[in-house]
Amino acid sequence: MNLPSFVDLMEIAGTFAFAISGIRLASAKRFDWFGAYVVGLVTAIGGGTIRDILLNVTPFWMTNSMYLLCSAFALFWVILFGKYLIRLNNTFFVFDTIGLALFVVVGVEKTLALDYPIWVAVVMATLTGSAGGVMRDIFINEEPLFFRKEIYAMACVIGALVYCLCDRLGAETIVSQITCSVFIFIVRTLAVKYNICLPVLNGDDEYTEGNK
Amino acid sequence: MNLPSFVDLMEIAGTFAFAISGIRLASAKRFDWFGAYVVGLVTAIGGGTIRDILLNVTPFWMTNSMYLLCSAFALFWVILFGKYLIRLNNTFFVFDTIGLALFVVVGVEKTLALDYPIWVAVVMATLTGSAGGVMRDIFINEEPLFFRKEIYAMACVIGALVYCLCDRLGAETIVSQITCSVFIFIVRTLAVKYNICLPVLNGDDEYTEGNK
Amino acid sequence: MNLPSFVDLMEIAGTFAFAISGIRLASAKRFDWFGAYVVGLVTAIGGGTIRDILLNVTPFWMTNSMYLLCSAFALFWVILFGKYLIRLNNTFFVFDTIGLALFVVVGVEKTLALDYPIWVAVVMATLTGSAGGVMRDIFINEEPLFFRKEIYAMACVIGALVYCLCDRLGAETIVSQITCSVFIFIVRTLAVKYNICLPVLNGDDEYTEGNK
Numbered sequence A, B, C: 001m002n003l004p005s006f007v008d009l010m011e012i013a014g015t016f017a018f019a020i021s022g023i024r025l026a027s028a029k030r031f032d033w034f035g036a037y038v039v040g041l042v043t044a045i046g047g048g049t050i051r052d053i054l055l056n057v058t059p060f061w062m063t064n065s066m067y068l069l070c071s072a073f074a075l076f077w078v079i080l081f082g083k084y085l086i087r088l089n090n091t092f093f094v095f096d097t098i099g100l101a102l103f104v105v106v107g108v109e110k111t112l113a114l115d116y117p118i119w120v121a122v123v124m125a126t127l128t129g130s131a132g133g134v135m136r137d138i139f140i141n142e143e144p145l146f147f148r149k150e151i152y153a154m155a156c157v158i159g160a161l162v163y164c165l166c167d168r169l170g171a172e173t174i175v176s177q178i179t180c181s182v183f184i185f186i187v188r189t190l191a192v193k194y195n196i197c198l199p200v201l202n203g204d205d206e207y208t209e210g211n212k
Helices: A003-028 A033-055 A066-113 A118-139 A152-168 A173-193 B003-028 B033-055 B066-113 B118-139 B152-168 B173-193 C003-028 C033-055 C066-113 C118-139 C152-168 C173-193
Strands: none
Touching: A003 A033, A003 A066, A003 A118, A033 A066, A033 A118, A033 B033, A033 C033, A033 C152, A066 A118, A066 A152, A066 A173, A118 A152, A118 B118, A118 C118, A152 A173, A152 B033, B003 B033, B003 B066, B003 B118, B033 B066, B033 B118, B033 C033, B066 B118, B066 B152, B066 B173, B118 B152, B118 C118, B152 B173, B152 C033, C003 C033, C003 C066, C003 C118, C033 C066, C033 C118, C066 C118, C066 C152, C066 C173, C118 C152, C152 C173
């Protein structure tokens, strides 16, 4: 039974991909090594930390040093191979989507295990998958990408709903996990390929509530 | 005894008004629907969530889907009637103040029920009423309005003190609630009408601690 | 045995110095009194609050009004003597470092007391010492100083490791506290005097992930 090690591998790949995404944005802003490490770490573990605080359980990274080590490894990777990363963008898209799928699965499972209803599980899955990126953008003082063209969030919502549906239909855990992951992979790939995005809210320019 | 439904109505009106305020600012920034929904939701439930985390109780919106539905309704309202909202500003000022009063009342009551002293209740009431707006401004990457001209915070502090005073004097809960709400309404109305604001801190321009 | 009062004095000095740092930055941005108070308070207690939430204990300032009073005193100090503060920069450096040392000591002790491993204690000490400053910079809508040239974080990491090492070697608590504080003082002083900083991550300019 080496299923746990498969989930572990997914978790390592996902943490690594999320950390790389934070560290690369930090490097574009010329942060120092420590700052870049923190941004990478927050990108990777921020969403899950907020989820665990809301669920009132011990944040997952406080019981396993793997996540901090994995982010440190991502830092050294960028320091050593930063210039060659651009050619690997497709590989990183795959890693990143694996990470996203895993974060959604973990978010849904943790929430349902605590007997919360499905809609809380969907919120928690979306938080797990996207709050780290929002924290990253706040730290580097950019407007969160999330709010404009990020299909991350929709992929999380759809994936979480698919998982819950499978679960209700009595599917095995592993079937729910894989179905959910496949849906997330499809939604993200289609969204990127055909540049699908949600409609922009019709501007309400006169309303600025006193902000200059 | 239909008092609970009266409080419920106040809560719906308040959540709706706070969500509308977030969604309108998001629409001025041309966020997509999902981003605008998240900003509206955070404006409405962010303050109470931080309060509940600090008090170590389950965040209020995780046990009742009304808050998420109410924010979704606010989003559809802005999508459908966005252009006509400007004429309703006075109505929204009333809704918004009702929401603020309710948030202060709930913040004080939850804190006192856990046997914290009055000054903690005042802090929690202020957090409940204003932290959502601060989170909204951070998400849209604006300097929080709160810190410059927002009389929100002072209204929260005064309202919370009035509630605690009534409570100490042995007033009925409903009397404390109404007195507190009336004070908040008066403070906000006077502040807006006569443009009352706190003094600005005398600039200390040479001090920038290395920030460019 | 007046050791507790010595730690109390350090805590007052540290809170005061951290609050002053927040209030002065707020005054450079022309915040009003209340906004400046909140920024000062968050700078002083923000890091410890995040630590306590992660450790799932009651935030330290909710059981002792000293921290809120101390921040209020810092506000009045800046209002009254703001113009003369610049000459006191060396004094404030000392206060600030005392505060940092204390925050690290408290962070390590609280974490080890809950039976977490050393690396969690190092993370918590760093959070206690630096998260308040990051929150301050987010509130005033500046890119966190922390990520570029702040040796704060490194001083926290080294200080926390020194404390844990002393602890493992069987040193008395007071010896661990003083050794840790001395190391933090030395690291910060050397870093400021010789302008030591960590290397900047090699820019990866082409990577912007769609941010304009």
